[in-house]
Amino acid sequence: DAKTTQPNSMESNEEEPVHLPCNHSTISGTDYIHWYRQLPSQGPEYVIHGLTSNVNNRMASLAIAEDRKSSTLILHRATLRDAAVYYCILRGNTDKLIFGTGTRLQVFP
């Protein structure tokens, strides 16, 4: 299974944009890039996913490098409710979700 590398933690101030990086240099052509987040003592929540093109939804944007070896989750205006652990996951057509330790995002007022 292709692996991802994320920073252990990041900090942001409220109302500022946040860019959460993810490296996946061994990604294969059929791997989708998924992002989930987990608030304390809750189950993970789907954020966004993409294959090749950048993606936007109401929660975030996903910017995928042209060579697909890295991606960035963008929260346009961080709020206190965005404080969570963010997981970047690669998933092929027959793979299961494999969660690493993710990036713990702290948001300060």
Add this chain to the structure above:
Amino acid sequence: DGGITQSPKYLFRKEGQNVTLSCEQNLNHDAMYWYRQDPGQGLRLIYYSQIVNDFQKGDIAEGYSVSREKKESFPLTVTSAQKNPTAFYLCASSPEDPGWETQYFGPGTRLLVL
């Protein structure tokens, strides 16, 4: 509202006892999953099921058992063979199981050994 429910929220197990964690979904999803999460760690897959009456082992199936008699239900039994069962257990479901499908997670059950 559609979603996934897990019960109980907290569960205490005595040494040598089997316990069953409930997971129910009303999303009409075909695939269901059980994960275990230890403190400060990511989720690890225990079992998954893509269709009724069929299920497969995940990465850490030893000491656990499941059944899938109904589409909406996927209970997990933690047996006495699981020597370190204290963890946060999460159930999830998805419409199908290819790489682009997203998973929807329940609120989790925290299991503690007395």
